[in-house]
Amino acid sequence: MPITFVLICVLGLGVIAWAMSRARSAHFAPVAGKLKLALPGHYGIYAAIWTVVPALLVAWLWTFISPGLVHGAILADPAAAALPAFDFERDTVLNEAFALAQNPDAFASNPIAQQLAPAIAAAQSKFGWMGAALSVIAALAGGAFGYTRVKAGFPARTRIERIVLGALLLASFVAIVTTVGIIASLIFESARFFSMVSPIDFLFGTNWTPDTMASATSDMGDDLGAVPLFWGTFFIGAVIAMLVAIPFGLMSAIYLTQYASPRARSILKPMLEILAGIPTVVYGYFAALTAAPLIRDLAMAVGITNASTESALAAGLVMGVMIIPFVSSMADDSIAAVPQAMRDGSLAMGATTSETIKKVLIPAALPGIVAGVMLAISRAIGETMIVYMAAGASANLSANPFERMTTVTYQIAALLTGEGSFDHPTTLSAFALGLVLFIVTLILNIVALRVVKRFREAYE
């Protein structure tokens, strides 16, 4: 395997360059009247960087070039003349041949693939070693260049620091690249979707019956109306879950900040935080295994006959519990940000603690609490596993919490893990749903962060 070989060679050369430059610079006589510009170690590292970085860059670039070269070599092979002319069949045979070249036990139905496989393996190994050789040459050249720069008076340390700064800058741009990548991929795939289905049908249609096998030429808009999904997401994430999370989260925050002794607080708060650390798949399993049957039995007992094992209520309740610590810590922060003087003033007027909380602290902390709830909602509507396991797949435009309901995240997961082809509008609709979800959560987050910021400033 050339990759291991390249890594060992290049790193070995780097160590050699480091040792040689270090040894060479150790004997530099101090230049009269000048400060010492770098320590021997700096010269060593400088030469090592010149050895390793260009070589690895060459090796990395080669991984992009070599598949094309291998492909070209294969098509020039005499056995390739027997390849079918049609693109699709040709690709299938070639894929089989490549798989066979990787792994001799792989299944290949086509005899041409079996003939081609040795040629592919040979070409891959040939171009692989060619890349390895190029990379080692780059290491030698870079190392030699770096070594020649090792002279008394050469500011190796400043140069290294410049490289370090470049690396820091590069690392911080990864965040921007990720954001741009998310937006670009969502918009690109959504554009493909909207070229097949009208945005109006998608955003305002009320019938969601995705069928990845339906012929793509027929009018898909009638089956891909996302309103039931938006409703299900809103109902589960912003209504049911918040009905649990807001009162429980707020009351626990009030108890922890206003009533609990510091000792009790130091035990209770981390325990509450455990709820936030439990993976969502565990909540989902609990919702499906325990909560949902319980809720169905309850519904049956009060006379709702059409209650199902999967229900919006089960998913929403469990999701609400998951969000409690989040709401609690946001409310905790906002209440703590209210100036002590306001609390003292109220208590001095003779109000009880609970009156102070209800009449002074909560109104004063309200903007922060509202922002916290918005962040909680954005978290709840982006949650996937609980609804995937407990809320069901059928798109229902209903306000009955005992019914099955589906959400945006459920459909994204279901559409993309299904068997549908990646060019089919039904599959692509997942990206359009993702775009809507991204925009909504983004708006919620931005507005909430603004509110929090303004609220903090008001009391500073």
Place this chain on the structure above:
Amino acid sequence: MSNWQSPEASARLKKRYAAERRFKALGLVAIVLSMSFLAVLLFTMLKNGISGLDWAFLSGSDSTDPANAGVWSAVKGSILTMLVTLALAFPMGVLAAIYLEEFAPRSRWVDWVEVSINNLAAVPSIIFGLLGLAVFIQVMHLPRSSPLVGGMTLALMTMPVIVIAGRNAIKAVPPSIRDAALAVGASKVQTVFHHVLPLALPGILTGTIIGMARALGETAPLLMIGMRAFVSTPPGGVTDPSSVLPMQIFLWSDEVDQGFVQNTSAAIIVLLFVLIAMNGIAIYLRNKFETRW
């Protein structure tokens, strides 16, 4: 003129004190109910799963027969995925945090970086899965359902967490440390890497462990990049098809066979045990190395 000792006044006072007690009790009830939910959840998993937790389960691989199925292949997949995530997210996160906290000039670019980091930390995880699917698999043609792609996707998700924790840790190092280093002639880079970073490291590590624990429990983005394959042999490397522990829980929870209820719960116990251990280490690190300046 009102008299605070009149019967009406003391009745009113009694009512107010009763309201006070009710309110306090309500707060306690909210916490106790949340805790009891946690207790019921843990108890259910222990009751269903503890008897299935033996060496054969811990060392076995996935199987269609619940009696033979084990978690090792999924655990190994999780380990490989986390290694990829750590190798990418930790250096990038720390370097980005250093840049933003110590070197960044006030410019529009830097503002954009800050805004995107804060927003990325709040983007739903499934969106990262869509990104991984569209970029790593559709464009770059990396192997589907491999720990490599899973780890890269989770790294993008974990990086903002590390950056935010890292910035707070670096911010907490007092300026006098920097001034002292600069005063004896260290360069800015030397100051940061020799003095500020070692002091901030416990805080950064705590944030990293918490971010990694979150990534370890994540299922939705991995679902998107196809890590739901039936994997009966442990993956040999980061490019082999593989499963991860949360995904194994999800897959088993879908099985009709009753035997898988025990397996699912046992796998959940394993996952929660690892997560609690990780969080315990994070808390220990924070308490042990936290310096109050």
